[in-house]
Amino acid sequence: MKSKKKIEDIPFEEYLRKLENIVQRLEEGELTLDESVKTYEEGMNISKICLEKLNKTKKKIEQLVIEGEEKYSTKPFSEKKGENAINEF
């Protein structure tokens, strides 16, 4: 089951499932001492990855400007009505 996928390619929910699985395995208490140390460390590592994934994306609000079939550019989005609600964030 060990996949060679990169961390970025594995979705958050898969890590969350793994984490829940780890909790379950540890709570069942049927692991050997070695296994439970390893599982605990794996759980801590995964929870770190999860947090990193949550914080990975930078806030960005852009507007797409289509200039042709293949051409486009982006510019910061601002509402035409000039309300500032969005920029408060």
Added chain:
Amino acid sequence: MNNYTESKIYTVSKLNKYIKKIFENDYNLQDIWILGEISNFKLHSSGHMYFVLKDKESQIRCVMFRGNSYTLRFTPVDGMKVKVRGDVSVYEKRGEYQLYVKEIVEAGKGELYLAFEKLKAKLKDEGLFSEEIKKKLPLIPQNIAIITSSTGAAIRDIITISLRRFPNLSILVIPSLVQGISAAQEIAKKIDFLNKHFKDLDFVIIGRGGGSLEELWAFNEEILARSIYESKIPIVSAVGHETDFTISDFVSDLRAPTPSAAAEMTIPDKNNLINNLGLLKSKITRAAKRNFELKTENINSLCRNLKYQGPENKINQYYQYIDEFIARLNSRIKYQVELYEERVKKDTQRLDSLSPWAVIERGYSICRKIDGKEIIKKLEQIEVDTKIEIIISDGKIFSKVEKKEAVSK
């Protein structure tokens, strides 16, 4: 300069009042039936209903007051073909004539509605709505796009709510027409464009705020439905109000009842996620700790067991066994000794009864030579004058043999 006489100048309200009177005195405009399609229907909280009645070329504003509307057996909806009974009169405040409706009867379904039903059935048959082809949205979207009007409340609502739930989100806004004759095509083209140039998008929200059936119509057009169906990027349809269902809703991967709801449904609450992670983490720590404690307890109990099973205990057990064995041996020997003692006693008694003294007691006596203490059993052992002693039960008699005489038996 002033060519009008005083009597020819009216105030606006007087004019409207006059026109109103003309309407109300014309019996061709009173208590009449009109056939048309309901549009822009609004039920006010007061219970009054406002809508537009129209056909292909024309329309008239209608109001149905609560006193009349409460008798209705159905809620009118946009696109519904109806027959309406009422009076035409003037709303003086605005100088607008309108139909004061007293009764509404359904007159078959509206044409837009029929078109909607027909396309819906067709696309459904083709499998465009099937649940199996619906794509799943990721739990943590990183990059999302929104195709909608850049001026409406919809875009503001979606962005505001999304960022409130997940502050670090990358949002791409694609402004688009959302109503009018070319809106469907424009949205479709933009979906295609995103599929070509922005393959990494997690999903695209298409939508707009509420409006009449006509205003939402772009989202009921086939060209947009096809584009949504072809899109490799998941599409979220967020059109109008909760009660508005469009073809886009059916073919999209997720239908949100409103644009705000689209944000609520697709963007996770980051704080919640972080709290959950924290909870899982503490669960793991607790479970691991408990595991260690359990293992320690296991070892302790094994140690106790080991001691119990160990040589010390075995030896003690053997000691006890030996002790018991000795005790058994002792009692056995004691019994044996008693048995022998009993036998000796019996034998002694028998011996006693055989002792010569016992015979002497009964009157027998022993006769011995004094010299040599030889017991005399036969005459030949002695001569006359031999000194003898006779032993009896309580002493001895000393005598001398005077005569020998044999006795024949």
